[in-house]
Amino acid sequence: MARTQALDYDDRREAIVAAAAGLFAREGFDGASVSDLAKRCKTSKALIYHYFKSKEDILYEVMIGHVRALDVAARQAAAGEAGPERKLRELAHRFLALYVGAADRHKVLLNDLGQLPKPRRAEIVAAQRGLIETVRKLLVQIEPALKRKRGDSVAAAMLFFGMINWTHTWFDPKGAVSTGALAEMAVDLVLGGLAKVGQ
Numbered sequence: 131m132a133r134t135q136a137l138d139y140d141d142r143r144e145a146i147v148a149a150a151a152g153l154f155a156r157e158g159f160d161g162a163s164v165s166d167l168a169k170r171c172k173t174s175k176a177l178i179y180h181y182f183k184s185k186e187d188i189l190y191e192v193m194i195g196h197v198r199a200l201d202v203a204a205r206q207a208a209a210g211e212a213g214p215e216r217k218l219r220e221l222a223h224r225f226l227a228l229y230v231g232a233a234d235r236h237k238v239l240l241n242d243l244g245q246l247p248k249p250r251r252a253e254i255v256a257a258q259r260g261l262i263e264t265v266r267k268l269l270v271q272i273e274p275a276l277k278r279k280r281g282d283s284v285a286a287a288m289l290f291f292g293m294i295n296w297t298h299t300w301f302d303p304k305g306a307v308s309t310g311a312l313a314e315m316a317v318d319l320v321l322g323g324l325a326k327v328g329q
Contacts, residue, residue: 146171152170204224265290
């Protein structure tokens with residue numbers, strides 16, 4: 131008779147992923163073992179392997195969950211009738227809120243992507259490129275001259291992400307600048323230079 135799945139299976143699985151995100155962020159993927167993760171979860175290695183076949187599977191879940199959340203945020207921000215500048219501001223707010231709430235996952239994504247097998251790494255990279263393209267399209271809508279300068283529009287989108295992607299290394303949401311204010315500042319800096327890029 132097949133073993134039935136526990137009612138709290140998904141919650142337990144997610145708890146392992148959350149604990150792994152913290153562990154990998156602190157120790158790095160190579161520096162953390164499944165035994166370390168089991169200790170952090172106050173459980174056994176056998177139970178960890180009940181939920182995941184390998185440490186790489188856990189790493190993938192840490193990353194793909196974060197990227198999917200960013201994708202949902204980007205789609206929601208880009209939808210609707212608002213103008214492109216308002217959409218870009220909404221996207222910045224949503225992304226920075228996710229970065230603050232999932233700093234460990236974000237750090238793991240930035241530092242350990244190369245640890246994934248090639249097909250899974252390609253899946254994550256494709257999702258990241260989709261996020262960049264969403265921002266690039268908004269920037270072109272804001273500054274139509276960029277339609278003729280694809281290289282510049284991609285570079286501008288990458289610079290936007292360059293500003294916000296590393297905030298987990300220095301930004302304190304309880305500090306003098308709020309998460310919302312930081313989002314506005316990032317967009318203001320991009321828009322302030324966008325017209326020059328379009329010239």
